[in-house]
Amino acid sequence: MNRSEKNLESLLGGVRERAWPGPDRCERVETALKESIMSANRSFVPTRSAVILVVAGALAGGAVASVATHQVMSKRVLVKTHTGEMFELEFPEGVDVGNAGEFVTQDGNSYKFDVVGGAANEPVTSEDDSPEQTPED
Amino acid sequence: MGVTHAMTIIRCPGTASGGDELEAIALAARDPAAFGRLYREHYPRVAGYLYRRVGNQDVAEDLAGETFLAARKAIGRYRPTGAPIGAWFLRIATNKANERDRRSRRRGVATARVTHGPGDNAEARERVETLYRALRTLNADQQSVLALVYFESMSVARAATVLGVREGTVKSRLARARDALRVEVERLGGKP
Numbered sequence: 001m002n003r004s005e006k007n008l009e010s011l012l013g014g015v016r017e018r019a020w021p022g023p024d025r026c027e028r029v030e031t032a033l034k035e036s037i038m039s040a041n042r043s044f045v046p047t048r049s050a051v052i053l054v055v056a057g058a059l060a061g062g063a064v065a066s067v068a069t070h071q072v073m074s075k076r077v078l079v080k081t082h083t084g085e086m087f088e089l090e091f092p093e094g095v096d097v098g099n100a101g102e103f104v105t106q107d108g109n110s111y112k113f114d115v116v117g118g119a120a121n122e123p124v125t126s127e128d129d130s131p132e133q134t135p136e137d
Numbered sequence: 138m139g140v141t142h143a144m145t146i147i148r149c150p151g152t153a154s155g156g157d158e159l160e161a162i163a164l165a166a167r168d169p170a171a172f173g174r175l176y177r178e179h180y181p182r183v184a185g186y187l188y189r190r191v192g193n194q195d196v197a198e199d200l201a202g203e204t205f206l207a208a209r210k211a212i213g214r215y216r217p218t219g220a221p222i223g224a225w226f227l228r229i230a231t232n233k234a235n236e237r238d239r240r241s242r243r244r245g246v247a248t249a250r251v252t253h254g255p256g257d258n259a260e261a262r263e264r265v266e267t268l269y270r271a272l273r274t275l276n277a278d279q280q281s282v283l284a285l286v287y288f289e290s291m292s293v294a295r296a297a298t299v300l301g302v303r304e305g306t307v308k309s310r311l312a313r314a315r316d317a318l319r320v321e322v323e324r325l326g327g328k329p
Contacts, residue, residue, distance in 0.1 A: 005319070007322065012268070014265055016288050018265075024177070026184075026201055026205065029176055029180075029202055029209075032206060033172065036169035
């Protein structure tokens with residue numbers, strides 16, 4: 001390998017070592033995905049509402065472990081409602097005690113939830129005490 | 138008076154990285170949240186590749202965003218080739234970088250300045266800038282093959298998979314690109 005070739009190898013090697021200096025997420029993509037998720041949810045018509053207390057467990061890294069109430073780190077939880085249906089809730093920004101929100105199922109049921117703490121695989125109870133809503137038609 | 142129902146929080150299924158990738162891809166085609174998991178897993182790799190390819194952080198970030206937005210639209214038409222999904226993302230990223238390069242040439246748009254790290258000294262900055270000035274004189278296909286093989290340390294076979302061409306094509310493009318780059322670096326006075 002002559003001097004010119006060595007020089008080129010050295011320059012190429014310098015670029016190889018340039019690590020990505022930016023963030024691990026793209027704001028444009030994150031926004032587009034959130035809009036897609038919200039748009040999909042808006043296509044369902046809520047007919048019934050129920051208040052659900054979601055107990056989120058620490059699932060980071062796939063580990064299932066008992067955790068203190070205030071160490072909730074999960075971004076996704078599976079919820080089984082009183083009808084036996086299972087839903088996966090995604091929390092793009094993480095989830096912690098005090099978070100609240102609403103999700104709407106394909107059959108039109110609307111569930112409000114409040115994260116109250118707890119551990120993974122831990123059965124909890126929820127109170128279904130909100131008034132029945134009738135469809136607008 | 139409220140009625141009390143049992144509710145169970147159950148451990149979530151694994152992400153695409155260790156499980157059935159095809160299943161994850163099929164799910165991502167239907168579910169934006171599932172696509173989000175794939176994107177988050179692959180974004181740093183794709184952004185890093187584009188950064189090394191174009192030399193500028195802002196341009197790389199823009200192209201990486203375009204890559205995943207395009208992938209989101211196209212993933213329903215994804216057909217498995219035996220290569221991991223990461224190769225498909227890199228292929229889209231390569232196409233985006235090539236499109237931008239060709240568009241800039243047509244319009245005579247000045248290329249973005251090279252991004253330097255805070256620890257780069259003057260000599261290192263000069264060497265990197267020389268390399269990128271030389272690189273930008275090559276055509277988009279030549280830049281792509283150099284970036285994949287030299288910057289990303291890919292084998293010829295892997296680069297061929299990403300680019301969707303034969304290995305022989307990669308080898309011949311690589312040889313021509315390397316010769317052209319060496320000549321241009323010498324012309325620009327790049328020092329060893």
